[in-house]
Amino acid sequence: MKFLCIPCDHVMEFVERQLPGDGTLAAVFACGKCQREMALLTNPMETQFVSSMGIKIGGREVPTQPMEVTRTSLEGGSDAAFRPSPSAGSSPGAVEWSPDAVERLQRVPSFVRGMVKRIYTDYAREREIRVLTPEVMDTARSELGLEGM
Amino acid sequence: MRKFRTYNQVDHDTGSELLEQVLDQRARLSQRLSSVGTIVAIASGKGGVGKSAVTANLAVTLASRGHAVGVVDADLNGPSLARMLGVTGQSLEDGEDGVVPAAGAAGVSVISMELFQEGADAPLRWKEPSSDTFLWQSSMETTALREFLGDVAWGVLDFLLVDVPPGTDKIRRLLELVPNLPVALMVATPSEMSRAVVARSLRMVREAEVPEVGIVANMTEYVCPACGHEEPIFTGNGVERLSSESGVSIWGRIPFDPHLAVSTDRGAPWVLEDPNGPAAQAFDALAERVEGARNPRAERVP
Numbered sequence: 001m002k003f004l005c006i007p008c009d010h011v012m013e014f015v016e017r018q019l020p021g022d023g024t025l026a027a028v029f030a031c032g033k034c035q036r037e038m039a040l041l042t043n044p045m046e047t048q049f050v051s052s053m054g055i056k057i058g059g060r061e062v063p064t065q066p067m068e069v070t071r072t073s074l075e076g077g078s079d080a081a082f083r084p085s086p087s088a089g090s091s092p093g094a095v096e097w098s099p100d101a102v103e104r105l106q107r108v109p110s111f112v113r114g115m116v117k118r119i120y121t122d123y124a125r126e127r128e129i130r131v132l133t134p135e136v137m138d139t140a141r142s143e144l145g146l147e148g149m
Numbered sequence: 150m151r152k153f154r155t156y157n158q159v160d161h162d163t164g165s166e167l168l169e170q171v172l173d174q175r176a177r178l179s180q181r182l183s184s185v186g187t188i189v190a191i192a193s194g195k196g197g198v199g200k201s202a203v204t205a206n207l208a209v210t211l212a213s214r215g216h217a218v219g220v221v222d223a224d225l226n227g228p229s230l231a232r233m234l235g236v237t238g239q240s241l242e243d244g245e246d247g248v249v250p251a252a253g254a255a256g257v258s259v260i261s262m263e264l265f266q267e268g269a270d271a272p273l274r275w276k277e278p279s280s281d282t283f284l285w286q287s288s289m290e291t292t293a294l295r296e297f298l299g300d301v302a303w304g305v306l307d308f309l310l311v312d313v314p315p316g317t318d319k320i321r322r323l324l325e326l327v328p329n330l331p332v333a334l335m336v337a338t339p340s341e342m343s344r345a346v347v348a349r350s351l352r353m354v355r356e357a358e359v360p361e362v363g364i365v366a367n368m369t370e371y372v373c374p375a376c377g378h379e380e381p382i383f384t385g386n387g388v389e390r391l392s393s394e395s396g397v398s399i400w401g402r403i404p405f406d407p408h409l410a411v412s413t414d415r416g417a418p419w420v421l422e423d424p425n426g427p428a429a430q431a432f433d434a435l436a437e438r439v440e441g442a443r444n445p446r447a448e449r450v451p
Contacts (some may be wrong), residue, residue, distance in 0.1 A: 001163070001165060001167060002159050002161075003163065004153060004154060004159060005162075006151070009153065009154065010180050011159050011162075011163055012163065013160040013163055013164045013413075014163055014164035014165045014166075027165070029163065045284060045285065049285040049288060052275075052286075052292055053171070053288055053292055053296075054170075054174060054290040055166050055170040055171060055174075056166075056170070057166075057169070058164070058166065059165075059166035064173070064174075064177070066243075066244075066247040066300035066301075066345070067248050067296045067300045068297070068300075069293065069296060070265060070293050072276075073275045074265060074266070074273075074274075074275065075203050075274035075276050076266060076267045076268075076271050076274065077265055077267065079267070080240050080266075080269075081241060081265045082240060082242075082243045082248070083241070084242075084243055085243055085244045085245060085249075096403055098336050098387060114243030115243075118346075138435055144406060
């Protein structure tokens with residue numbers, strides 16, 4: 001998928017992606033020459049079609065997680081399906097979770113909890129944050145575009 | 150008509166990173182499967198021929214012969230291998246390197262949609278939107294199968310068996326994900342109807358140039374447990390005709406044994422319960438044939 005600014009004969013480049021929360025998606029592209037912007041708007045079916053392939057327009061903020069599409073898209077996933085690894089958190093540079101952050105993590109459905117925990121942990125580790133707090137989670141969620149996590 | 154450049158005339162990257170992500174998915178899948186010695190698709194095209202029972206019993210037979218074996222239940226809508234291999238209700242460890250598969254009978258590693266769903270009777274449903282599901286559902290199921298193959302920490306395996314659900318399109322789906330599929334077993338019963346349907350799937354895997362293809366004749370005869378007398382269950386010679394018309398040899402003949410169905414249904418494959426019986430011997434012979442078809446193209450990464 002490419003967008004060409006015909007007057008400039010210039011390929012428009014991806015600028016930003018927005019998820020309004022109603023199942024639709026908006027992706028903004030801009031011409032680097034004339035600065036004209038255009039928005040690609042997809043309906044829920046089109047959005048789901050792209051999502052079902054496990055890809056995101058504009059790229060990913062966080063690395064792909066194991067079983068990501070199955071976890072986030074399966075209706076009625078079992079809460080008992082996953083259990084944390086016994087070695088989780090024991091690796092060098094381990095990130096400590098504050099009690100408040102643990103409590104907040106517990107509110108995430110267990111079907112996706114392991115994946116969410118890994119995303120936040122990786123975020124903290126990469127920034128050398130030793131203690132993961134709800135405030136760090138808020139910042140990460142905003143920076144990584146993790147609405148609903 | 151105005152003239153402007155078309156897709157293939159534009160080589161500048163747009164930054165949407167769609168192609169890059171697809172290529173990355175393929176690379177991760179390839180990397181994961183590089184530690185698998187031989188992938189064996191067990192398919193039929195037809196339902197009700199005992200494909201999943203063949204998969205479960207072949208898996209434990211190979212494991213009993215000293216191999217590291219994994220099983221992918223590619224039947225996302227009608228999964229049964231978790232039950233057949235005794236892992237129903239097992240939680241999967243969320244490992245650093247991927248989801249750790251369930252450990253089933255004889256140490257066989259298992260991944261099945263049944264392990265992710267709430268309730269044994271839960272139909273496979275994906276989240277919204279509910280309209281036009283036919284347009285994206287196939288894509289979703291292909292992605293789920295890709296995750297089953299590529300996001301599971303299989304470790305080093307000698308064999309990874311993939312139980313492919315009925316329908317030639319399902320075989321095609323697997324071939325898209327594993328284009329170098331080395332071995333395909335086509336399960337058929339001796340009935341004429343089975344022959345006609347399985348022939349279509351057989352043609353597809355042969356056109357895909359799968360190097361090793363064999364037919365497994367299931368439920369060939371009933372063996373009397375008292376006197377050992379063999380009695381055919383189906384009239385006709387559909388499997389022989391399938392073999393002669395396609396030029397594909399018959400790798401195994403599995404006799405019908407009611408115990409096999411009963412024990413497999415309760416998660417204890419019959420080949421372990423009665424290792425010297427006719428069915429177990431038939432699976433042993435099939436396993437030996439499968440061992441002889443190891444993938445010559447893939448070197449297992451230790």
